[in-house]
Amino acid sequence: MALIDFKNVSVDFPIYNASGRSLKKHIMQVATGGQLGANDQGRVIVRALENLSFTFRDGDRVGLVGHNGAGKSTLLRLLSGVYEPSSGIARMEGEVGSLLDISLGIDAEATGRENIYIRGALLGLKRGEVTRQIDEIIQFSELGDFVDMPVRTYSTGMHMRLAFAVSTVVRPQILLMDEWLSVGDEGFRHKAEARMTEVVQSTNILVIASHSRDLIMHTCNRVIWLEHGKLRMDGDPATVTAAYFGG
Numbered sequence: 260m261a262l263i264d265f266k267n268v269s270v271d272f273p274i275y276n277a278s279g280r281s282l283k284k285h286i287m288q289v290a291t292g293g294q295l296g297a298n299d300q301g302r303v304i305v306r307a308l309e310n311l312s313f314t315f316r317d318g319d320r321v322g323l324v325g326h327n328g329a330g331k332s333t334l335l336r337l338l339s340g341v342y343e344p345s346s347g348i349a350r351m352e353g354e355v356g357s358l359l360d361i362s363l364g365i366d367a368e369a370t371g372r373e374n375i376y377i378r379g380a381l382l383g384l385k386r387g388e389v390t391r392q393i394d395e396i397i398q399f400s401e402l403g404d405f406v407d408m409p410v411r412t413y414s415t416g417m418h419m420r421l422a423f424a425v426s427t428v429v430r431p432q433i434l435l436m437d438e439w440l441s442v443g444d445e446g447f448r449h450k451a452e453a454r455m456t457e458v459v460q461s462t463n464i465l466v467i468a469s470h471s472r473d474l475i476m477h478t479c480n481r482v483i484w485l486e487h488g489k490l491r492m493d494g495d496p497a498t499v500t501a502a503y504f505g506g
C-alpha cells in the first residue's frame with residue numbers, strides 16, 4: 260500500500276542575495292510564478308507552494324497542471340524528498356522512485372557499464388541487484404561493445420538509451436515524472452514506450468507534471484491544478500482539463 264497525505268503544506272525559498280526593501284512585509288501574488296514577499300526579518304522569500312492539502316491513494320494517477328512557475332516541479336521535488344515542507348505535514352508511505360532527471364549522476368569519463376552501477380546506486384539499487392540485472396539492461400540499451408567505452412564517446416541518443424535502460428529497471432510504489440519519457444530513434448522508441456507503460460502500470464501512485472492535455476487525458480484519472488503555488492482545482496481529468504485548457 261502507498262499513501263501521500265498532505266495537510267496545509269507550504270514551501271518557502273529564502274533568497275539571500277536579493278534586497279527586500281521594495282517588497283511589502285507580506286506575500287504578494289505576481290503575474291507568473293509563485294508569490295513574492297519579505298518575511299519579518301526583511302528577507303526576500305519566494306513562496307512556491309501554499310497550504311496544499313490532499314490525499315493520494317493506491318490507483319491514483321495524478322496529473323499536475325499549472326502555468327510556468329505554478330509550483331509543479333517544487334511539488335515533485337518535495338515528494339521525492341529533495342525539499343522539506345516549510346510548514347504543514349507531508350506524510351508519505353511507500354517507496355518513491357523518480358524519473359525526473361534520468362541522466363543525473365551519469366559520468367562522461369566512466370564506461371557505460373560503470374555508469375549502470377553509478378546510476379543504479381542513485382536509484383537505490385544494491386550492487387548485487389545491478390549485477391543480477393546488468394545483462395538485461397545492456398541488452399535493452401542495444402549498446403553492444405560500446406558499453407565498455409567511456410560515455411563521452413556516445414552520441415546523445417546512445418547516452419539517453421543507457422540512462423533510460425537503467426532508470427526504468429526499478430518498480431517504485433510511488434512514481435514521479437515530469438514528462439513522458441520518449442527516447443531514441445524510431446525502433447527504440449517503440450520499446451521505450453512499452454517499457455514506460457509497464458513501469459507506470461506497476462506503480463501504486465503516479466504523479467506526473469505535464470503541459471500536454473493529451474498526455475494527461477491518456478494517463479491520469481485525477482488532475483491537480485496549481486496556480487501561484489495554491490491548489491486551484493482537484494478533480495477528474497475531463498473537468499479539470501476543460502477548466503484549465505479551455506473548451
Ligand SMILES: Nc1ncnc2c1ncn2[C@@H]1O[C@H](COP(=O)(O)OP(=O)(O)OP(=O)(O)O)[C@@H](O)[C@H]1O
Nearest residue numbers: 272292293305307326327328329330331332333334
Ligand atoms: N530553488 C529555488 N529558489 C527560489 N525560488 C524557486 C526555486 N525553485 C523554484 N522557485 C520558485 O518557485 C515557484 C514555483 O516554481 P516551479 O519550478 O515549481 O514551477 P513549475 O510549475 O514547475 O513551472 P514550469 O512549468 O515553468 O516548469 C516559482 O516562482 C519559482 O520562481
